[in-house]
Amino acid sequence: MAYSSERRLPRLEDVAERAGVSHQTVSRVINNHPNVSKATRERVEAAVAELGYRRNTAARSLVTRRSHTIGVLASELSQYGPANTLLGVEQAARDAGYFVSIAALREVSADSIADAARHFMDQGVDGIVALVPHTGTLQALEVLNLDVPVVVVGSSGEGRFSGAMVDQKLGARLAVAHLIEQGHKRIGHISGPQDWIDAAARAEGWREALTEAGLADDLFVEGDWSAGSGYGIGQKLAVERSATAVFVGNDQMALGVLRAFGEAGVRVPQDVSVVGFDDQPEAGYFMPPLTTVRQDFEELGRRCMDMMLALLEDGAGAGTTVVNPRMVVRASTAPPA
Amino acid sequence: MAYSSERRLPRLEDVAERAGVSHQTVSRVINNHPNVSKATRERVEAAVAELGYRRNTAARSLVTRRSHTIGVLASELSQYGPANTLLGVEQAARDAGYFVSIAALREVSADSIADAARHFMDQGVDGIVALVPHTGTLQALEVLNLDVPVVVVGSSGEGRFSGAMVDQKLGARLAVAHLIEQGHKRIGHISGPQDWIDAAARAEGWREALTEAGLADDLFVEGDWSAGSGYGIGQKLAVERSATAVFVGNDQMALGVLRAFGEAGVRVPQDVSVVGFDDQPEAGYFMPPLTTVRQDFEELGRRCMDMMLALLEDGAGAGTTVVNPRMVVRASTAPPA
DNA sequence: AGGTTGTTTGTTAGCGCTAACAATTGAGGT
DNA sequence: ACCTCAATTGTTAGCGCTAACAAACAACCT
Numbered sequence: 001m002a003y004s005s006e007r008r009l010p011r012l013e014d015v016a017e018r019a020g021v022s023h024q025t026v027s028r029v030i031n032n033h034p035n036v037s038k039a040t041r042e043r044v045e046a047a048v049a050e051l052g053y054r055r056n057t058a059a060r061s062l063v064t065r066r067s068h069t070i071g072v073l074a075s076e077l078s079q080y081g082p083a084n085t086l087l088g089v090e091q092a093a094r095d096a097g098y099f100v101s102i103a104a105l106r107e108v109s110a111d112s113i114a115d116a117a118r119h120f121m122d123q124g125v126d127g128i129v130a131l132v133p134h135t136g137t138l139q140a141l142e143v144l145n146l147d148v149p150v151v152v153v154g155s156s157g158e159g160r161f162s163g164a165m166v167d168q169k170l171g172a173r174l175a176v177a178h179l180i181e182q183g184h185k186r187i188g189h190i191s192g193p194q195d196w197i198d199a200a201a202r203a204e205g206w207r208e209a210l211t212e213a214g215l216a217d218d219l220f221v222e223g224d225w226s227a228g229s230g231y232g233i234g235q236k237l238a239v240e241r242s243a244t245a246v247f248v249g250n251d252q253m254a255l256g257v258l259r260a261f262g263e264a265g266v267r268v269p270q271d272v273s274v275v276g277f278d279d280q281p282e283a284g285y286f287m288p289p290l291t292t293v294r295q296d297f298e299e300l301g302r303r304c305m306d307m308m309l310a311l312l313e314d315g316a317g318a319g320t321t322v323v324n325p326r327m328v329v330r331a332s333t334a335p336p337a
Numbered sequence: 338m339a340y341s342s343e344r345r346l347p348r349l350e351d352v353a354e355r356a357g358v359s360h361q362t363v364s365r366v367i368n369n370h371p372n373v374s375k376a377t378r379e380r381v382e383a384a385v386a387e388l389g390y391r392r393n394t395a396a397r398s399l400v401t402r403r404s405h406t407i408g409v410l411a412s413e414l415s416q417y418g419p420a421n422t423l424l425g426v427e428q429a430a431r432d433a434g435y436f437v438s439i440a441a442l443r444e445v446s447a448d449s450i451a452d453a454a455r456h457f458m459d460q461g462v463d464g465i466v467a468l469v470p471h472t473g474t475l476q477a478l479e480v481l482n483l484d485v486p487v488v489v490v491g492s493s494g495e496g497r498f499s500g501a502m503v504d505q506k507l508g509a510r511l512a513v514a515h516l517i518e519q520g521h522k523r524i525g526h527i528s529g530p531q532d533w534i535d536a537a538a539r540a541e542g543w544r545e546a547l548t549e550a551g552l553a554d555d556l557f558v559e560g561d562w563s564a565g566s567g568y569g570i571g572q573k574l575a576v577e578r579s580a581t582a583v584f585v586g587n588d589q590m591a592l593g594v595l596r597a598f599g600e601a602g603v604r605v606p607q608d609v610s611v612v613g614f615d616d617q618p619e620a621g622y623f624m625p626p627l628t629t630v631r632q633d634f635e636e637l638g639r640r641c642m643d644m645m646l647a648l649l650e651d652g653a654g655a656g657t658t659v660v661n662p663r664m665v666v667r668a669s670t671a672p673p674a
Numbered sequence: 675a676g677g678t679t680g681t682t683t684g685t686t687a688g689c690g691c692t693a694a695c696a697a698t699t700g701a702g703g704t
Numbered sequence: 705a706c707c708t709c710a711a712t713t714g715t716t717a718g719c720g721c722t723a724a725c726a727a728a729c730a731a732c733c734t
Contacts, residue, residue, distance in 0.1 A: 035710095122391055349722095395720080401721085
């Protein structure tokens with residue numbers, strides 16, 4: 001076979017011989033131990049460079065019981081949010097010298113979560129980042145009694161695990177506040193599936209903001225995040241015309257709503273204002289350009305990894321980190337007629 | 338610290354003792370070696386289950402020199418296509434008992450590719466799947482002289498490496514054929530950046546199809562894949578009105594074009610037909626719903642992993658696998674006025 | 675019975691590394 | 705000169721596993 005390495009890779013021993021020291025000294029240099037004289041360190045480093053030595057991770061893991069690998073357990077990786085969160089995790093991990101392994105859930109259930117977690121334990125990961133934005137994820141993980149640290153994205157960190165989240169409730173309140181400021185009184189909400197943590201939090205934020213302003217919170221419909229569901233719901237709303245503004249749970253559903261309104265002759269924003277959530281890159285090119293709530297997913301991912309590193313290396317306890325969303329006002333909102 | 342496992346995990350030796358056999362016999366059972374009697378096998382399996390034994394990957398890797406890990410080197414992971422390809426790779430990998438490690442490129446360059454590849458070599462991956470759809474990726478990888486198999490997505494597999502690709506040229510020809518069938522004579526193309534393999538292939542397919550039909554291929558503009566660039570180019574096209582149909586390099590740019598046309602009062606499809614590429618989930622909810630070319634990214638990912646497994650386990654040589662795209666006709670195309 | 679298979683099990687060594695301890699060196703104080 | 709202490713280097717063992725070989729055992733033939 002073409003790839004079975006004919007030439008053996010150099011080991012510590014080889015480097016040691018070349019540098020005229022013991023293999024342990026080489027190990028010290030590699031691992032930046034303090035008590036190595038400058039002269040030796042340089043000699044060893046030269047030998048490392050000459051031989052092109054790279055340390056063997058398997059051997060190291062075997063003895064240290066650390067794989068320097070983080071498992072990211074994710075569903076919906078093809079979506080903008082999770083994909084970017086993963087990117088943030090990967091960036092922070094690689095910068096810190098960690099490897100990132102992934103397991104994608106084909107369907108979200110306690111079983112599939114358990115499968116993926118077992119997969120990671122077999123691999124010997126040092127920690128797990130759960131990027132599964134469903135209620136129930138926490139419980140599904142807790143019963144497994146994993147003995148590695150876990151950071152749950154979207155969790156507010158009540159349980160045994162650490163959490164990292166974007167403040168969804170705040171995001172929803174910002175959206176509603178923006179609409180109220182413009183003078184809207186009848187503000188509806190098209191939410192994501194309520195078994196998603198974020199969907200529930202956004203709905204709650206919407207409800208709270210309305211209640212506090214003394215407005216009714218009866219215009220509520222649940223969608224499934226897809227543009228298709230937004231379209232279907234939008235068609236109904238176009239007929240009813242009960243709200244002057246709609247806060248939609250994500251940009252994709254908002255796209256569907258926009259199309260339904262467009263087809264029905266409901267003008268946005270003259271007749272109805274629409275606010276989305278996420279600010280995916282296309283949102284500025286919808287018709288009309290979408291006012292929405294931006295979440296910094298990459299930052300979220302980086303924070304996850306920071307928490308993980310704290311758990312792993314500083315022995316910190318579980319905690320939570322919160323990223324704030326912000327409004328991006330475009331052309332899909334305006335004062336009511 | 339909370340997670341340093343107090344209780345030692347069971348090893349082969351522990352299972353062996355419990356089952357009353359040697360550790361090697363347990364190893365044989367674990368690895369499905371043929372010559373183990375049914376009685377022993379059952380006894381061992383019982384012991385494994387009772388102790389909750391899981392094999393130590395590091396130890397195994399150390400001696401076999403196989404990590405059972407595949408590295409996916411990717412850029413643009415937040416895009417629909419690459420993200421779904423990754424999903425396909427992950428699925429096929431996990432089913433085959435492999436782990437998937439990722440390295441995302443923050444910026445595409447020979448250096449960053451080399452960095453990521455080194456990262457994977459440090460980890461000891463068994464193979465690398467390169468999901469970096471730029472021309473130049475192949476060369477950047479080739480000079481590294483990696484001694485693991487590499488599968489390059491988007492490559493037609495000329496070099497030392499295996500390739501897996503969607504037939505982009507075919508996709509472009511399908512799109513153009515569809516427009517020609519409808520009677521269009523002036524068919525423009527908004528392409529992706531020409532240093533992307535796929536963008537170049539789609540442009541070439543467009544050109545070939547036009548030439549074969551005896552039509553002019555002079556209406557060509559290069560975008561950057563983003564909705565914004567599509568918007569900018571769309572604005573110009575709306576003024577010029579040189580083409581009756583535009584084949585756009587991806588759905589996102591098509592979204593921008595649609596908006597530019599909408600704002601300029603150019604009706605789609607009555608005045609100009611628009612075809613996209615990718616068929617991302619939102620394409621059916623654009624205004625109007627977009628006719629586009631569908632690529633099965635997950636299938637592509639699965640095929641990558643299949644090739645990798647063939648290279649790894651059957652000692653097969655480098656090869657190529659091609660996935661065919663297909664037309665999805667919606668409302669953005671119609672015969673010219 | 676004795677030899678010749680093949681099947682099943684056990685024994686040994688070592689993959690490449692780090693932790694723990696032991697040994698050596700040099701500086702500084704008496 | 706001697707002792708003490710710290711800094712630097714070396715030696716040894718073992719992480720948990722599989723490959724290679726060796727041993728034991730049964731079955732089947734002359």
